[in-house]
Amino acid sequence: MTISTLLIQPQDPVLLERSWQRCHDYGLRRDQRSDPGCLADTELQQRRQQHQALLHSLRHSLPLFEQLQQGRHCRLIFADAEGTILFTAGDPHFGDRAQKLALASGASWHEQSMGTNAIGTALSERREVCVLGGQHYLAANRDISCSASPVFGPDGQLLGVIDISSEAGGHNTDMLLTARLMALSVENALVMNHSDGHWLLSLAPDAGSLQQPWTGLIALGEDGELLAANRSARHWLGELDLPAMVRRLRQGELTPLGSGLALLSRRPGRQAAPRRAPGLDDTALKLLNRNIPLLIQGETGTGKDHLVRRLHRQSGRVQGPLVAVNCGALPAELLEAELFGYLPGAFTGGSRQGRPGYIRAAQGGILFLDEIGELPLAAQTRLLRVLQEKTVTPLGSHRPEAVDFALVAASHRDLAAMVAAGEFRQDLFFRLNGYRLILPPLRDYPRAELVRLLQDLLGEEADERLSSEAQEQLLAYDWPGNVRQLKQVLEVADVLADGGPIGPEHLPDLPRFRDEPPSGADLKSAADRQIREVLAACGGNVSEAARRLGISRTTLYARLRQG
Numbered sequence: 001m002t003i004s005t006l007l008i009q010p011q012d013p014v015l016l017e018r019s020w021q022r023c024h025d026y027g028l029r030r031d032q033r034s035d036p037g038c039l040a041d042t043e044l045q046q047r048r049q050q051h052q053a054l055l056h057s058l059r060h061s062l063p064l065f066e067q068l069q070q071g072r073h074c075r076l077i078f079a080d081a082e083g084t085i086l087f088t089a090g091d092p093h094f095g096d097r098a099q100k101l102a103l104a105s106g107a108s109w110h111e112q113s114m115g116t117n118a119i120g121t122a123l124s125e126r127r128e129v130c131v132l133g134g135q136h137y138l139a140a141n142r143d144i145s146c147s148a149s150p151v152f153g154p155d156g157q158l159l160g161v162i163d164i165s166s167e168a169g170g171h172n173t174d175m176l177l178t179a180r181l182m183a184l185s186v187e188n189a190l191v192m193n194h195s196d197g198h199w200l201l202s203l204a205p206d207a208g209s210l211q212q213p214w215t216g217l218i219a220l221g222e223d224g225e226l227l228a229a230n231r232s233a234r235h236w237l238g239e240l241d242l243p244a245m246v247r248r249l250r251q252g253e254l255t256p257l258g259s260g261l262a263l264l265s266r267r268p269g270r271q272a273a274p275r276r277a278p279g280l281d282d283t284a285l286k287l288l289n290r291n292i293p294l295l296i297q298g299e300t301g302t303g304k305d306h307l308v309r310r311l312h313r314q315s316g317r318v319q320g321p322l323v324a325v326n327c328g329a330l331p332a333e334l335l336e337a338e339l340f341g342y343l344p345g346a347f348t349g350g351s352r353q354g355r356p357g358y359i360r361a362a363q364g365g366i367l368f369l370d371e372i373g374e375l376p377l378a379a380q381t382r383l384l385r386v387l388q389e390k391t392v393t394p395l396g397s398h399r400p401e402a403v404d405f406a407l408v409a410a411s412h413r414d415l416a417a418m419v420a421a422g423e424f425r426q427d428l429f430f431r432l433n434g435y436r437l438i439l440p441p442l443r444d445y446p447r448a449e450l451v452r453l454l455q456d457l458l459g460e461e462a463d464e465r466l467s468s469e470a471q472e473q474l475l476a477y478d479w480p481g482n483v484r485q486l487k488q489v490l491e492v493a494d495v496l497a498d499g500g501p502i503g504p505e506h507l508p509d510l511p512r513f514r515d516e517p518p519s520g521a522d523l524k525s526a527a528d529r530q531i532r533e534v535l536a537a538c539g540g541n542v543s544e545a546a547r548r549l550g551i552s553r554t555t556l557y558a559r560l561r562q563g
């Protein structure tokens, strides 16, 4: 086995030719308007939420971009697998007004609508692409040049691309290299997240390359089961006996492997699988592995999506895709086309090439239907047929196609009550409800479990990080936004405490929601109480208290006089 750095791929000379041919086949005209559209805010937020971990690591990698491209007029972009821009950074003054809008969050650079361009073409080709000025298919895009590198998830799925765009004449070959390094470092961070509390196997040609972005990284469970792997490591997976390596390699010791070196290490469990309800995952996993549908119910933020991702990583279907569909976010008129797919020309406005649909995309993996309670009755009927017959018939076709996937559905609504009210098909409810898991809201957690969750979220040094006063405040709160809200509060506190111990003064405001809107008097007394608490926390230092409250000293004095 040869362990090398397989990352440098010279651009295939016919790659752009292929892309131009595709644009021609899509029916694009070279003189047509460039229209990147713009996603509605709510959908943009949802997509960002889906890529939360990736965007988090991207922000951490920004210094790399800043150092390598310092002073250049260029923009760093992350676009998801649909070509929609979710994140931008870099020179805000680059480009004219139209270019600024086209390269802003929410714009879509899919090849089918925008012609040959680095984002869309890298997605179509699943490889790095550099498109300079006139190489763009649409003449309207010729004033920019761009280089993009695809980003693959820990399961090998294409998550999107990292792109660097500049004015046509201001592009540099090292921009592609920067995009590649950013993509690799984000991919590695995602694998590292999976390896927290588990084994991490690093593979490199020599000792000096062990901590480079191109090092092969594999996260492994207790007995060597594959949890995640980065792009470099995927090349070698077929040749490695992972369980044997976990048994034989000595922890922390460099061991020759093929033409390179392997290093097995144990990662601290900052985000180890939560110890809460230990039986829950095991039972769900066993059932999922036997293709029994799971129905997860719980209020918003209780961790339904988190649980499904954990189950996928541990399931026998880890090599297959996890296709998560938010049934509430799909526009009603496109819902069936998106779920069941359609043939070319099946309906006006559809893509010329047709679409496989989410159900067929889940082939060999897990289909996760989130917010299933939002599915209209007509789609419920068709879904039931798919589940009964294990076949799907795309719109415009009469030929059913066999499908194989494990099904997980989730809802924050009470589906049984919806069945009673005639809003949800009873037969579909029984189909989905092979086994029901209920995730309780945080306010119903016993104290010891909430403490354990805090420890899971804060990592190993939780006891040193969280003062007992701060912990008591967190335990006393009712967490209407559940784990999502708790996680956010801890993230804010972590930043405010600057890596030091988290005290009550670092906790953001924890709003109390009540059934009745608070009266003016209630609001005033709550505000007065907050002022007194902050002032006490600052030892009576008015300037510091005013800074923390975000008001001027004069206003603070006035409020104290009125109070």
Ligand SMILES: Nc1ncnc2c1ncn2[C@@H]1O[C@H](COP(=O)(O)OP(=O)(O)OP(=O)(O)O)[C@@H](O)[C@H]1O
Residues within 6 Å of the ligand: 052, 274, 298, 299, 300, 301, 302, 303, 304, 305, 306, 307, 412, 456, 457, 483, 484, 487
């Ligand atoms: N057990 C857990 N350990 C660590 N983080 C968790 C856990 N459960 C949930 N989270 C985090 O809390 C946030 C909300 O979780 P998730 O999106 O899974 O909730 P949900 O129930 O699917 O919410 P919604 O119904 O609004 O879609 C995410 O950032 C997730 O990573």
